[in-house]
Amino acid sequence: xxxxxxxxxxxxxxxxxxxxxxxxxxxxxxxxxxxxxxxxxxxxxxxxxxxxxxxxxxxxxxxxxxxxxxxxxxxxxxxxxxxxxxxxxxxxxxxxxxxxxxxxxxxxxxxxxxxxxxxxxxxxxxxxxxxxxxxxxxxxxxxxxxxxxxxxxxxxxxxxxxxxxxxxxxxxxxxxxxxxxxxxxxxxxxxxxxxxxxxxxxxxxxxxxxxxxxx
Numbered sequence: 001x002x003x004x005x006x007x008x009x010x011x012x013x014x015x016x017x018x019x020x021x022x023x024x025x026x027x028x029x030x031x032x033x034x035x036x037x038x039x040x041x042x043x044x045x046x047x048x049x050x051x052x053x054x055x056x057x058x059x060x061x062x063x064x065x066x067x068x069x070x071x072x073x074x075x076x077x078x079x080x081x082x083x084x085x086x087x088x089x090x091x092x093x094x095x096x097x098x099x100x101x102x103x104x105x106x107x108x109x110x111x112x113x114x115x116x117x118x119x120x121x122x123x124x125x126x127x128x129x130x131x132x133x134x135x136x137x138x139x140x141x142x143x144x145x146x147x148x149x150x151x152x153x154x155x156x157x158x159x160x161x162x163x164x165x166x167x168x169x170x171x172x173x174x175x176x177x178x179x180x181x182x183x184x185x186x187x188x189x190x191x192x193x194x195x196x197x198x199x200x201x202x203x204x205x206x207x208x209x210x211x212x213x214x215x
Contacts, residue, residue, distance in 0.1 A: 095152040095161050096199035097127050097189060100206050101142045101168070103175060106213035112180055119146030120209060123171040128186070129156045129164040139169065151199065158200040161189050171209045181205035 101123040105116035123142045127150045128135055136153035156164065165186030168177035177183050181204070189202035 090158070092157045092159055093198060093200045094154070095156055095158055095164070095189075095202055096196050097150045097152065097164070097166060097202045097204065098192075099125070099148055099166060099187070099204040100146045101125065101148065101171075102146055102206060102208045103171070104178065104180075104208050104211050106211050109211050109213055114180070114206060114208060117208060119144070120171055120175075121146065123148075123175075123209065124169040125150070125207070126167050126169050127152060127164060128167065129153060129160065131155070131160075131163070158191075161191075161200070161202060164189055164202075166204045166207070168207055168209065173212060175209040175212060178208050178210050180208040183207040 101120045102114055102117035103120045104111075104114065105118075108115055108117075120142060121144045123146070125140055125142070125148050127138045127140075129137075129152065136156055138150050138153055140148045140150040142148045150166075152161075152164070165182070165188055167186050168183040171177070179185060181187050187204040187207060189204060192201040192203055194201060
């Protein structure tokens with residue numbers, strides 16, 4: 001048993017020392033370099049910055065609305081209206097006056113009404129204008145329709161028409177004038193819009209005589 005053990009040890013020793021060392025399988029051709037070359041900077045992986053949340057612009061603030069108090073009539077400033085401007089200038093003209101004269105119905109004699117009254121033919125009316133020095137007068141007769149038209153005195157214009165009036169003078173059959181519409185005290189003139197030649201036309205309210213109901 002001992003001789004066999006000795007022989008095994010000798011064979012094993014001869015194998016270990018007789019075998020030359022094996023060269024490396026793939027020897028490196030160049031020395032190992034550092035991971036990062038000194039000529040090229042190391043490349044770092046940059047993560048894109050996280051996008052910031054987009055906020056919509058805040059709506060513009062609405063300016064406060066203040067309630068404006070309307071001006072009261074006491075706070076309104078009244079500017080005087082000029083009376084001599086070209087726009088409201090009224091040319092000076094002569095005047096003419098028209099109207100109608102009636103005779104009242106017997107049923108309403110003495111009453112202030114023209115119900116059932118009829119136009120009076122041949123009545124005489126007078127246009128009187130009070131001047132500063134004297135009174136200017138023009139007269140006219142009514143036609144079958146009781147209508148009359150008086151062209152005013154030559155010295156009376158529309159600027160002085162407010163100083164004129166019309167009164168009843170007389171009527172056929174001795175009829176007496178009534179003060180209906182101012183037939184006795186004087187009926188005022190009212191301007192008309194329609195023209196009458198070179199005159200400014202005026203009218204008076206209907207006038208009336210009292211009837212003679214004894215016939």
